[in-house]
Amino acid sequence: MDEWPFHTPRPTWQAIHKLFNKFVNTGTVDTRKGVNRKQHARSPISTTNAANVVNQLINTPSRSIRRTAAQHNVPVTSAWRAVRRFGLRPYHPTWVQKLKDTDLAHRIQYCNTMIPMFEYDPGLLDRVW
Numbered sequence: 862m863d864e865w866p867f868h869t870p871r872p873t874w875q876a877i878h879k880l881f882n883k884f885v886n887t888g889t890v891d892t893r894k895g896v897n898r899k900q901h902a903r904s905p906i907s908t909t910n911a912a913n914v915v916n917q918l919i920n921t922p923s924r925s926i927r928r929t930a931a932q933h934n935v936p937v938t939s940a941w942r943a944v945r946r947f948g949l950r951p952y953h954p955t956w957v958q959k960l961k962d963t964d965l966a967h968r969i970q971y972c973n974t975m976i977p978m979f980e981y982d983p984g985l986l987d988r989v990w
Contacts, residue, residue: 906939906942906943910933911939911947914929914933914935914943917929926944926951927940
């Protein structure tokens with residue numbers, strides 16, 4: 862029998878030897894992209910620099926991580942890692958209007974006006990939003 866199933870020629874002894882050596886060296890015969898690619902080591906950020914970056918972000922939350930990293934001469938990715946290591950979540954605070962005590966009467970008046978309108982016309986909410 863010179864043919865394998867599906868009418869394909871059988872592998873040569875060189876191909877089998879090559880697969881065997883590959884298995885011995887890598888532990889697999891899988892040919893994935895990037896298996897032999899060198900991994901670059903991450904540049905570690907010192908604990909002091911990480912603490913400085915995080916303290917700066919806590920004290921001035923409106924400042925961006927990119928600007929804070931540039932101020933402390935730290936790579937941006939290292940600053941992100943430091944922020945995540947300290948358990949912080951990135952967000953920008955949004956300023957909103959403050960409700961005053963005098964607003965309560967206006968809110969009650971608005972609700973008293975709108976509730977009967979919604980009861981009269983249930984589709985009003987769909988047209989408003």
